Structures are given as C-alpha cells and as structure tokens.
Amino acid sequence: MADMIEAKHLIFRYPADEPEDGKEAPVNEPILKDVSLSIEKGSFTAILGHNGSGKSTFAKHINAILLPEEGTMLVDGLDTKDEQNLFDIRQKAGMVFQNPDNQIVATIVEEDVAFAPENLGVEPQEIRRRVDEALKTVGMYEYRKHAPSQLSGGQKQRVAIAGVIAMQPDCIVLDEPTAMLDPQGRQEVLETIHRLNHEQGITIVLITHYMEEAAEADRVVVIDSGRVVLDDTPAKVFSQVDRMKSLGLDVPQVTELMWELRQAGYAVPDGIITEGECLTALEQLLLRSE
Amino acid sequence: MALLQTEGLTYTYSAGTPFEKTAVDHVTLTIEENTMCGVIGHTGSGKSTLMQHFNGLLKPTEGKVLLDGQNIWADKARMRDVRFQVGLVFQYPEYQLFEETVYKDIAFGPRNMGLSDDEIKHRVLASADALGLSRDMLKRSPFALSGGQKRRAAIAGVIAMRPRLLILDEPCAGLDPKGRALMLRQIRDYQRNSKSTVLLVSHSMEDVAEFTEKLLVMSKSKLFCFDDTPKVFRRAEELSALGLRVPQIASVMGELRKRGIDLPQDLYTVEAARDALLGLLRKEAV
Amino acid sequence: MLKDITLGQYFPGNSVIHRMDPRFKIICTVLFIVMLFAGNSLWTLVIGAVFVVMAQLLSRIPLKMSWKSLKPILPILVFTAVLNLLFIADDNILWQWKFIKITMGGVHTSVFMIVRIVLLITGSSLLTYTTSPILLTDAIESLMNPLKKIKFPVHEMAMMMSIALRFIPTLIEETDKIMSAQKARGASLDSGKMMERIRALIPILIPLFVSAFRRAEELATAMECRCYRGGEGRTRLRQLRAAPRDYIAFVICMLFTAASVTVNILFK
Numbered sequence: 001m002a003d004m005i006e007a008k009h010l011i012f013r014y015p016a017d018e019p020e021d022g023k024e025a026p027v028n029e030p031i032l033k034d035v036s037l038s039i040e041k042g043s044f045t046a047i048l049g050h051n052g053s054g055k056s057t058f059a060k061h062i063n064a065i066l067l068p069e070e071g072t073m074l075v076d077g078l079d080t081k082d083e084q085n086l087f088d089i090r091q092k093a094g095m096v097f098q099n100p101d102n103q104i105v106a107t108i109v110e111e112d113v114a115f116a117p118e119n120l121g122v123e124p125q126e127i128r129r130r131v132d133e134a135l136k137t138v139g140m141y142e143y144r145k146h147a148p149s150q151l152s153g154g155q156k157q158r159v160a161i162a163g164v165i166a167m168q169p170d171c172i173v174l175d176e177p178t179a180m181l182d183p184q185g186r187q188e189v190l191e192t193i194h195r196l197n198h199e200q201g202i203t204i205v206l207i208t209h210y211m212e213e214a215a216e217a218d219r220v221v222v223i224d225s226g227r228v229v230l231d232d233t234p235a236k237v238f239s240q241v242d243r244m245k246s247l248g249l250d251v252p253q254v255t256e257l258m259w260e261l262r263q264a265g266y267a268v269p270d271g272i273i274t275e276g277e278c279l280t281a282l283e284q285l286l287l288r289s290e
Numbered sequence: 291m292a293l294l295q296t297e298g299l300t301y302t303y304s305a306g307t308p309f310e311k312t313a314v315d316h317v318t319l320t321i322e323e324n325t326m327c328g329v330i331g332h333t334g335s336g337k338s339t340l341m342q343h344f345n346g347l348l349k350p351t352e353g354k355v356l357l358d359g360q361n362i363w364a365d366k367a368r369m370r371d372v373r374f375q376v377g378l379v380f381q382y383p384e385y386q387l388f389e390e391t392v393y394k395d396i397a398f399g400p401r402n403m404g405l406s407d408d409e410i411k412h413r414v415l416a417s418a419d420a421l422g423l424s425r426d427m428l429k430r431s432p433f434a435l436s437g438g439q440k441r442r443a444a445i446a447g448v449i450a451m452r453p454r455l456l457i458l459d460e461p462c463a464g465l466d467p468k469g470r471a472l473m474l475r476q477i478r479d480y481q482r483n484s485k486s487t488v489l490l491v492s493h494s495m496e497d498v499a500e501f502t503e504k505l506l507v508m509s510k511s512k513l514f515c516f517d518d519t520p521k522v523f524r525r526a527e528e529l530s531a532l533g534l535r536v537p538q539i540a541s542v543m544g545e546l547r548k549r550g551i552d553l554p555q556d557l558y559t560v561e562a563a564r565d566a567l568l569g570l571l572r573k574e575a576v
Numbered sequence: 577m578l579k580d581i582t583l584g585q586y587f588p589g590n591s592v593i594h595r596m597d598p599r600f601k602i603i604c605t606v607l608f609i610v611m612l613f614a615g616n617s618l619w620t621l622v623i624g625a626v627f628v629v630m631a632q633l634l635s636r637i638p639l640k641m642s643w644k645s646l647k648p649i650l651p652i653l654v655f656t657a658v659l660n661l662l663f664i665a666d667d668n669i670l671w672q673w674k675f676i677k678i679t680m681g682g683v684h685t686s687v688f689m690i691v692r693i694v695l696l697i698t699g700s701s702l703l704t705y706t707t708s709p710i711l712l713t714d715a716i717e718s719l720m721n722p723l724k725k726i727k728f729p730v731h732e733m734a735m736m737m738s739i740a741l742r743f744i745p746t747l748i749e750e751t752d753k754i755m756s757a758q759k760a761r762g763a764s765l766d767s768g769k770m771m772e773r774i775r776a777l778i779p780i781l782i783p784l785f786v787s788a789f790r791r792a793e794e795l796a797t798a799m800e801c802r803c804y805r806g807g808e809g810r811t812r813l814r815q816l817r818a819a820p821r822d823y824i825a826f827v828i829c830m831l832f833t834a835a836s837v838t839v840n841i842l843f844k
Contacts, residue, residue: 342756345760347756347759347760370762370764373759373760373761373762374762377760378756378757378760379760380753380756380757380760383757385750385753385754385757385783385786385787386754386757386758386761386779386783387783387786388778388779388782388783388786398761398763398779399761399762402761402762402763402764403762433786447761448760448761451761451762
C-alpha cells in the first residue's frame, strides 16, 4: 500500500532564546536528530516516547506547523516545505491536540465542527451534511446544540475529532489526546479513533504516554532523544521490557510479569500484552509443572 | 489517632433550584494520622467535592468536618489555620504559580502563615529537597521550568506549609511514565519522613495499589468504602460493578485463584505476583 | 460563586422571536429604543409598554428571567428615582422638610424615568435572551459588512467576539480554580484594607494571564491546523436569511415607532 506519511531524515531544532548583548547566539540541540519513518495508508500507528523525546515535534511536522531544518516530510506525496501544498496537507492530515478546551473555537458544538469546512469554502449545504455526518460518527449528534463548556473532557475531544473529520481527511494525527481525560473519557476517545480506522480506513497516528493505548495499535514506534529507536508490532516492542524501562517507558503489567518469570528461567511465551494471553500462559505453565 | 473526621457530611449544589444536585451524600469517615491513603472514584463521584470540604473551601450543607475533634466551621477565625493544617494540591497545580522566582512561590504559603524569614527559608529548602528541585532552580522564574518541574514546585509550595494532612488531586495527570514513577516515589518518601497523612486522588488503580495503605472509594456521591487497600481489592467484582477497574495483575491472579490454583489473596503488584508464582513453581518442582 | 454569572444570558427556545433573523432583531431593538425616547408624554410609555408586553408574550421568556435582568440595575433605578424626587421641583409641594422638597413634578418625573428604564431593560434584554451570542455576532458582522469598503476589519472583529464568548466560561471556571488554589495556600482574598486586597489579586491575575496566553497560542495553532486563513473565501454553515415574518416584524416595529413619534408631536 502507498505511504500516507513519509519522513526522510528529519532534523529540527527550536530557535534559541534571544542572546544577551555581546554574547554569541546560542544554538539549541536539535530535538529531531534524524527521523525517518513511513506510515502506510489505513494503518494505526502509536508513537511512544517520554516528554522531550521529540514525538510531539514530529507530529507537528506532519501538519506543516513546523518545517524540517533538513530532510523532507511528504504527506500523501506532498512536500510540506512547498507553501502551495499547505492547505491540501492540513486538509489531508487533520490534527487533534491534548487540551480539549484550547482547540474548540465556537460557542456551539455544530458551529465548531463546521469551522474547518467553512475555512475551506465548502458550500453551506455540504457543510451541513458533513457536520451532521461527522457528529454522528463520533456519537455527539445529540449534543450538536450544546455549548462546549457543558461537555465532559471525553466529549470535547470527540467534538474536536468530529471537527477534523468534517475536513474529510485521509489521516488523523492525535497528540496525546487522552492525557487530560479520566478513564471513561479515554475509552470514549479510543473507541472513536479505532472505529474511524476500521470503518472508514482513516490512517491514525496516535501519540501517547499510555502503553495500554499503544498495545491496541497495529504498530508501535518509540522515539527517544530525536531518533526512532524501536519500531515493530506492540507485542514485539513491549516484550523488550528492559529496553523499554531504560527508555523511561512502561510496559503492560502482564508483560512485565511474564518477563520476570522468563528472567527466573521459566519458558513462557514472548509477546504477551493482554490479560487473556497472560492467563492462558500462566495456566499452561502451572499445569506443565504439576 | 484520629486526625480528621466527617459526620454525615452532605453537600448539595444549587439547593432549591431545578439544578439541585447532591454531590456528597452523608459521608462519615475517620482519617488517621500518619497514613498513605488513596482516593478513587469516577469523575462526578463526589471525590473532589469531598476533598474540598477537608480544608474548608466548601461548607457542608449538612453534617460536620472535625479536625482534631473540633468542628472546623465552629470558629471562622480558625479557618486559615485549618487551611495550613490541611494542604490541598489541585489538579494541574502548576497553573497557580505566579511569583518571580520558584523560591518566592514556594514561600507564598509559609509567608501567609506569618513565619519568620529563617523558618521560611528552612521550609522552602526542605520542601524543594523533598521534590528534587535543585538550589539553582529556586532562583529561576517558575515559568522557565519544564512541565514536570513546575508541577513539583507547586506541590513544594503546599508541602512547605507542613500540613498534617496533604491532599493531592491527581498529581501525576499528564506526566510521562518516568515522571509519574518519580512523583509517586517522592510523595511516598515525603509521607514517610513527615509522618503526616497523605490523600492521593488517582484514576490509576496500579498506582494506588502500589503506593497506598488505605483506599477511600467514592461512588455516586456516597462513600462506598474506606478500608485497607488489600481488603478493598478483594472486592474486585463490586468495584467492577461500579465501573472501576482493578489492576491487570489483580484480575489475572483473581481469575487463577478462581480456577483452583493455590495462590494467596491480595496479589495486585507485579512483584507480589512474581514472588507468589515463583514460590508456587518451585514448591511444585521439589 | 463566579460560575453563577450568566453572560450572554441566552434562553434557548423556539418562539417566533427566537426564530427571527437576528439582524432584524437588532434593527427592531434600535427602533424600540427610538420609540421609548421619542418624547416625554405618557403615550410614549403606553406604546412602549404594549410593545414590550407583546414581544415578551411572543418570546415565551418567563417573567422571572426579565426580573433577573432588572435586579442588577435596581440600585441605578433607586438612585435615579431619588435624584429626580429631590431635584425636580414645581409648585405642587407634597412634603417638605427644611430645604428638602418633594413635589408632584418630581414624583411624576421619577415614576416616568423608572418605567422608561424598566421598559428599556426588559425590552432590549429580550434580544439577548432570544438570540444566541453566536447569532448575535453573525448579525453584527453582517450588518457591519458595508464597513469593509473602508477597510474596517469586520471579519476579524466578529471572530474575536465569538472567541471571547467561547472562552468566557472557561476563564471564569479557571479563575474559580486558581482562587481556590491560592486560598488553600492561605491567601486571604476577602479581608483587609484596599491596598492589601489589590495586592491579594496578584496571585490570581498572573496565573490567569499566563494561562490565557497559553490558551491563545494553542488555539491559534489549532485554528491554523483547521485551515483558517482569515475571512477571505470563507463560507458559513449558518446563512442568515430573512423570512417574510422578519419583514412583518420590521413593519410592526416601524408602525409602533411612528405612532410614538406622532403622538409626541400631536400632544406636545
């Protein structure tokens, strides 16, 4: 399948603060040191990494909010450096941010969902159709006349997702969309993005701290100090328990337990990330030893 | 010794209007000195409202809050003293920072207490140490710190008041796994060293399982239970019925027990489960 | 609590007045003000009162809501009344104590003023009760459109207004939270001398500003991501379209205003 996103040797550094008089301008350490990554159309990729690893900076490159210092970023074959592509790229790859409050523009839910199509100059009737459809997709249609301040965090994030869907994007990049939500809100958001991925084939790039969320992706990419250090299926990535821990990341409890048992010399299978798998493996182990 | 008690504490929002809602419903409990407690419950279960009663930010519609056996609302002049004894750290406390330097910000609470400069200095440095803030950071503007450091500075500002009861509302929200682990360890160490009581409000069952001795569970405005953490996790099915998850390990171990495997109760951390399983495997191997 | 302040005070409904084109509602409100201030005869008030009662009934806004909008201006009402009672004097003295005189003229004027202000407030608050802030903004934008010719940034103004409306509840909630947090650190916000009180605001205002700037920055990025590029080429989900009922309402308003002006000329 074709690539939705193709990053080739991205290097990026944030500009340093203004130097004091007479001093030489300091140069910041690059936050992206050399990131190359291709993301297939229709896939669900989770990007893990601790704060400051560069994962959010990478996400901002997909949307041309940031432009690489060196290297190229292609979104559906379009170079983000070419200013003529700007709105096409932003329409193809929508973005959802961490703080649900700071990305809702309008005072009424449906008005907010309409914001992007309005900016794109879509005909009013078509906007109406897209808004209704997007709100139905995220299960917020009944709330279309509500004020954002009346909604829970999870609901606000779903409205933000609807606002992106209304652009009819091929890909949605979510930058820690669940970091500020309670467990219920997190679940609502995750169910929504999984459904978008399955039913509409929208490519999902989920940046997260939560390994349970990454465990449900097709692919997990771990970024550490500006480089891709792990890139594989969740089971294979999480099985490297000591590596993950040294990167400052968690693994699911059950994966850790299996790893501990393996360290103690017991032959338990690799790549266990769910409770069910763990239960089966433990039962077999205990029965075998009897 | 009982530190803080509530008797039939009830709080109703917008009483007498169509929007009337009872957020806390007849909660009676006793919080002991020198304990590490977890507080769990859904958003809207009333846990945050309950916490705000402990230091008098909210006044109960009905019932009492007693600190050292004395009703905190009996004498309004005592209220500031109550606030110094019961420290409350809100969610995302970094948004309360305002001073020019981290030092001054941490000193805000102690200064409001009217302490001497020497005492203030002593306390600021001690609480900065407890949260791993370097001397160099104290001189910087709080707005120049990283997210995790800002959070620590804000918590240090409350700890510097030396509260006997410290309430932390989701101190790990939004931190990465490394930041979470460090924060939780620092809070535990602080609790042990200060011998104060800490209430840790959290959505993470894994965190409360690992770090707390007692658990307060709120559900639908009522106190579901307030008991030793292991005893609470034994009621896994009831918790699930409330829509609260138990840690992955607790549910796997519970399921194994149900299937007749001879494992002890109260396994809810990876270490405990590993030790129990290894014990079992070795015994069988002999 | 701060949350109790209702801003914009929109009262959702589906009455004829709710469904009116907001642009016409604004024009009618302006006409209503002209109607009330066309003259000083009793007729002005009668006509104005009939108009307000009619509009109130049609809008199905409960009287309690109108009372709510009047409550904050009660002190102004009392002040106006007292001022007029004391300073408007004619020969018809009702009561006198030393140099304080209360005359029939004073009573007349103060009753007149009170009724006029009450009508003005109840009538014009129907506009905000029946029109959501966003529609109001749309209408103002549309009414101001001709100003674009003289390079007045109409779209930008409207966008700023609607963002302000969007963030008022958020910032109020945030203020509440910051106040609680600082109180928990022993800040005393409701006692002390004037200067102390002003100083006590610093721990509230600084975090509030910092947070407002952070929000503004994040919102700007989010807007850009959603292809915002100013008013150029932008379409709208909601098209303001005048219906026959809007013209009818406009004609009725004109008639009322004309009547008010006419009677004031005739009965002078």
